[in-house]
Amino acid sequence: MRFGWTREMLLRPPWSPMRSARISICLSLDDLAVIVGASRETISSIERGSSLPSASLAPRIARALDTTVEELFAANELG
């Protein structure tokens, strides 16, 4: 068992790009939920990859996180 940050964890973090983008601008789940006008549960399940946002919610999330929809959701494998 190795403790601390490995190179793989730094290069490819186990969480979604959306979570990385949200944490990098110091937003909490509740903040993002209020900004995009969705519930906290919705934002959380999108971040964990257990659900996909609709085409109306995704641009609002991308705008709030100052990225594009392609960067946030193009690598999402789960439907």
Add this chain to the structure above:
Amino acid sequence: MAGGEPSALNGRKAPPLLDDLGMDVREFFGLDPWPPRPPLNVLQRARIARGLTQDELAEELGISRQTVSSVERRRHVPSVRLALAIAVALRGTVEDLFPPEELVRQPVGDTVDKACGTRSAACPKEPLVGGRAKEEPS
């Protein structure tokens, strides 16, 4: 005439009818169609600019033509996966092809908006929650 023996076409393909082109007679002769067509939205203009029909776009994406049609008429808000596939097929971005002001439907009646927890008078535009546009009660 016996069936299966087209004489006038002589084996060639029949020319398209006006219905196949989606054209009116007046439009064919360069006049404005009647009844007047509603203005095309961003998604329809992007598809036509690529020179695709709804059938061809549906076949490229592996979905039905009815889905393409309802997505274009904003009757149905697709998931971001389908929106990304459409954006790739039409060489655009999701932000441009699905602008929020076209997707937001005006609320019906006095509804509580979950996002800000106030009445809809304070939130005149109710955001669409979930993958499907809310159906208006009839």
